[in-house]
Amino acid sequence: MSVKLMQGNEAIALGAIAAGCRFYAGYPITPSSEVAEVMARELPKVGGKFIQMEDEIASMAAIIGARVGGLKSMTATSGPGFSLMQENLGYAVMAEIPCVVVNVQRLGPSTGQPTAASQGDVMQARWGTHGDHPIIALSPISVSQAFDLTVKAFNLSEKYRTPVILLTDEIIGHMREPIELPDFTTVEKYEHVVTEPPETYKPYSNRTDVPPMAAFGRGYRYHITGLFHDEVGFPTQRLDEVEPWLERVNSKLERNPDDILLYQADYQPGARVAILSYGATARTARHAVKQMRARGEKVNLFTAYTLWPFPEKAVEALADSVERIIVPEMNLGQLALEVERVAGRRKVTRVNRANGEMVTPDMILAAMER
Amino acid sequence: MAEHILEAHSLTRQEAQIPREDWFEASETLQHLRKNKKFPTIWCSGCGLGVIMGALIRAIDHLGLQRDQVALVAGIGCTARMPVYLDFNTLHTTHGRALAFATGLKIARPDMKVIAIMGDGDALAIGGNHFIHAARRNIGITALVVNNAIYGMTGGQYSPTTPVGMRATTAPYGNVEPPFPICDLAIAAGASYVARSTAFHALELDKYLSEAISNDGFSLVEAVSYCHTTYGRINKLGTAAEMMRGLRDNSISKTAFDKLSPEEQQANTKIVRGVLHRKKRPEYTAIYDLIVQQQTHQEEIRLRNTGRH
Ligand SMILES: Cc1ncc(C[n+]2csc(CCOP(=O)(O)OP(=O)(O)O)c2C)c(N)n1
Ligand code: SF4
Ligand SMILES: [Mg+2]
Numbered sequence: 106m107s108v109k110l111m112q113g114n115e116a117i118a119l120g121a122i123a124a125g126c127r128f129y130a131g132y133p134i135t136p137s138s139e140v141a142e143v144m145a146r147e148l149p150k151v152g153g154k155f156i157q158m159e160d161e162i163a164s165m166a167a168i169i170g171a172r173v174g175g176l177k178s179m180t181a182t183s184g185p186g187f188s189l190m191q192e193n194l195g196y197a198v199m200a201e202i203p204c205v206v207v208n209v210q211r212l213g214p215s216t217g218q219p220t221a222a223s224q225g226d227v228m229q230a231r232w233g234t235h236g237d238h239p240i241i242a243l244s245p246i247s248v249s250q251a252f253d254l255t256v257k258a259f260n261l262s263e264k265y266r267t268p269v270i271l272l273t274d275e276i277i278g279h280m281r282e283p284i285e286l287p288d289f290t291t292v293e294k295y296e297h298v299v300t301e302p303p304e305t306y307k308p309y310s311n312r313t314d315v316p317p318m319a320a321f322g323r324g325y326r327y328h329i330t331g332l333f334h335d336e337v338g339f340p341t342q343r344l345d346e347v348e349p350w351l352e353r354v355n356s357k358l359e360r361n362p363d364d365i366l367l368y369q370a371d372y373q374p375g376a377r378v379a380i381l382s383y384g385a386t387a388r389t390a391r392h393a394v395k396q397m398r399a400r401g402e403k404v405n406l407f408t409a410y411t412l413w414p415f416p417e418k419a420v421e422a423l424a425d426s427v428e429r430i431i432v433p434e435m436n437l438g439q440l441a442l443e444v445e446r447v448a449g450r451r452k453v454t455r456v457n458r459a460n461g462e463m464v465t466p467d468m469i470l471a472a473m474e475r
Numbered sequence: 476m477a478e479h480i481l482e483a484h485s486l487t488r489q490e491a492q493i494p495r496e497d498w499f500e501a502s503e504t505l506q507h508l509r510k511n512k513k514f515p516t517i518w519c520s521g522c523g524l525g526v527i528m529g530a531l532i533r534a535i536d537h538l539g540l541q542r543d544q545v546a547l548v549a550g551i552g553c554t555a556r557m558p559v560y561l562d563f564n565t566l567h568t569t570h571g572r573a574l575a576f577a578t579g580l581k582i583a584r585p586d587m588k589v590i591a592i593m594g595d596g597d598a599l600a601i602g603g604n605h606f607i608h609a610a611r612r613n614i615g616i617t618a619l620v621v622n623n624a625i626y627g628m629t630g631g632q633y634s635p636t637t638p639v640g641m642r643a644t645t646a647p648y649g650n651v652e653p654p655f656p657i658c659d660l661a662i663a664a665g666a667s668y669v670a671r672s673t674a675f676h677a678l679e680l681d682k683y684l685s686e687a688i689s690n691d692g693f694s695l696v697e698a699v700s701y702c703h704t705t706y707g708r709i710n711k712l713g714t715a716a717e718m719m720r721g722l723r724d725n726s727i728s729k730t731a732f733d734k735l736s737p738e739e740q741q742a743n744t745k746i747v748r749g750v751l752h753r754k755k756r757p758e759y760t761a762i763y764d765l766i767v768q769q770q771t772h773q774e775e776i777r778l779r780n781t782g783r784h
Binding site: 128130149150151152153154156158159160162163164166167168169170171172173174175176178192193196321322323324326327328329330331332337339340 | 511542559562578582583587763770774
């Protein structure tokens with residue numbers, strides 16, 4: 106254990122190394138570049154490999170290729186680069202290749218405001234790649250949580266054979282805070298164990314939620330494709346082969362909510378209003394709650410760390426506990442859409458700012474009056 | 476289906492679609508085909524892709540490589556369907572990105588032979604950026620580009636290698652864009668082995684492919700082929716057999732080409748077949764490994780000095 110002062114982006118890079126990441130491919134973009142810089146410096150020290158690819162499309166492809174070769178892998182980017190990664194992100198979903206994609210959100214659309222924070226990619230993280238698909242997105246609220254959620258992102262991605270998006274923002278990425286770094290050898294790491302012999306191994310078996318993944322070059326020769334495929338990986342259009350796959354892959358996350366859905370629900374008996382927030386905005390929300398509680402006002406505070414899958418049940422319970430939920434976001438209202446969907450008759454009040462500035466505690470307090 | 480042929484082979488219609496188990500045992504090279512994969516291929520009968528696949532199998536077989544040690548990575552297209560039929564580690568990726576996936580795989584497993592199989596559109600239009608950068612890095616990947624001068628899979632749209640004036644479904648009045656010379660591009664970008672042959676000269680392809688796979692660096696083999704179904708039809712170039720013959724008649728070996736006078740060389744319109752470029756250059760993963768070795772060593776010393784070991 107050692108205490109260090111560092112940026113969120115550095116914590117993400119170190120979290121990745123602690124989680125066993127041994128390959129990084131990326132293309133520089135503000136405000137995420139520090140992740141690449143730390144990875145370029147640190148990976149070779151632990152026998153890992155770093156490469157700066159020709160663009161983000163290639164970066165996403167390379168991390169999938171490296172994971173197929175057996176190395177846990179990650180890339181980091183921001184808005185424009187995240188857009189370029191969408192096609193191969195979908196490939197990782199379809200081919201069930203674990204990998205971690207960090208998006209340090211900046212103000213968009215387009216080149217937008219490269220140095221300004223935003224939470225504008227929440228819906229893109231959910232639906233950015235084409236087609237219906239499962240996805241996990243985690244959002245840290247501090248530097249030390251950036252480390253922890255990066256480790257978590259790797260373990261979830263491995264365990265569920267799915268890409269995991271670490272959806273952070275410029276504020277968390279560039280903010281400096283003290284962080285207690287654990288001894289990396291003690292950090293829990295999920296590893297695939299294939300017990301089946303090559304002759305009977307089915308990389309896409311539908312018998313369990315997640316079949317173990319064999320790396321290339323270790324006696325398990327099989328086919329990986331972005332086409333719909335059968336249990337051994339061959340392309341197929343047969344409904345009796347496609348449907349069990351669809352059913353398994355589209356429910357594998359839902360079936361394991363306790364493992365995947367991370368949030369903190371801080372209830373005060375008798376509260377009639379709740380604030381739901383995530384990422385940098387959760388810090389503002391905490392501030393507002395502190396002020397309210399100091400004045401003797403009761404308020405429930407809900408912080409979502411897993412944005413996707415959306416922690417529906419927990420937010421339903423939150424809605425049942427109050428009359429109104431306030432949802433501050435650095436966008437024009439994205440996660441609020443989900444809150445509105447599950448809040449039933451409860452009133453949902455959006456507090457939005459999409460100009461690169463943070464939502465302030467005053468904006469949240471003013472919303473109480475609305 | 477000609478019933479009398481089936482009868483002569485004592486095969487039912489269904490059996491004729493799926494090769495018999497013992498058919499695979501008949502030859503060493505056929506062992507590289509996937510026994511559990513349904514044949515025939517998705518390719519049109521008469522397509523040059525089958526011949527090129529045969530050349531690739533023979534090249535790998537000739538080198539005596541373990542099947543586990545070989546990875547075939549492909550993009551999207553008729554050409555890119557090749558790996559699914561072959562019993563190696565096979566990765567069928569997204570359109571244009573085969574080399575980017577292959578780069579990650581090669582870095583993760585420098586000991587493996589990684590072969591990227593792409594069509595002309597796959598490698599040079601949507602994948603052009605990855606193509607030049609893989610060549611620039613001289614990463615140990617063999618790129619097999621099947622150049623049929625058209626987008627076959629999507630039905631015959633013009634590609635970056637369609638000759639000027641030729642027709643395509645998206646060039647109904649003739650193509651106005653000049654084509655990429657694939658081999659020149661690879662050489663200029665830094666490839667360390669570049670060769671070209673055609674689907675007609677299958678045995679030549681075997682040889683170039685095995686040289687390419689043995690080369691420690693980025694290799695390109697351009698296999699000139701044809702698509703009688705789309706390009707052939709719209710340009711009235713005849714049957715598959717006629718187009719295959721065209722490859723024979725419209726190509727010249729590099730040895731013969733080198734003997735031509737400068738004027739004759741200038742005027743040559745035939746496909747030049749041969750090894751066009753060979754140059755020893757440091758291979759990417761080997762160079763990067765030096766950094767890894769140096770840094771892991773220094774890290775050990777650092778940890779020892781700080782008493783953490
Ligand atoms: C991103 C994307 N754009 C377009 C396509 C459609 N598409 C599939 S194959 C292909 C062209 C194939 O041509 P080529 O690479 O020359 O291969 P061939 O079929 O001729 O062997 C295209 C445009 C796609 N699959 N993905
Ligand atoms: S469409 Fe053309 S390239 Fe594709 S299989 Fe048929 S002949 Fe071959
Ligand atoms: Mg083509």
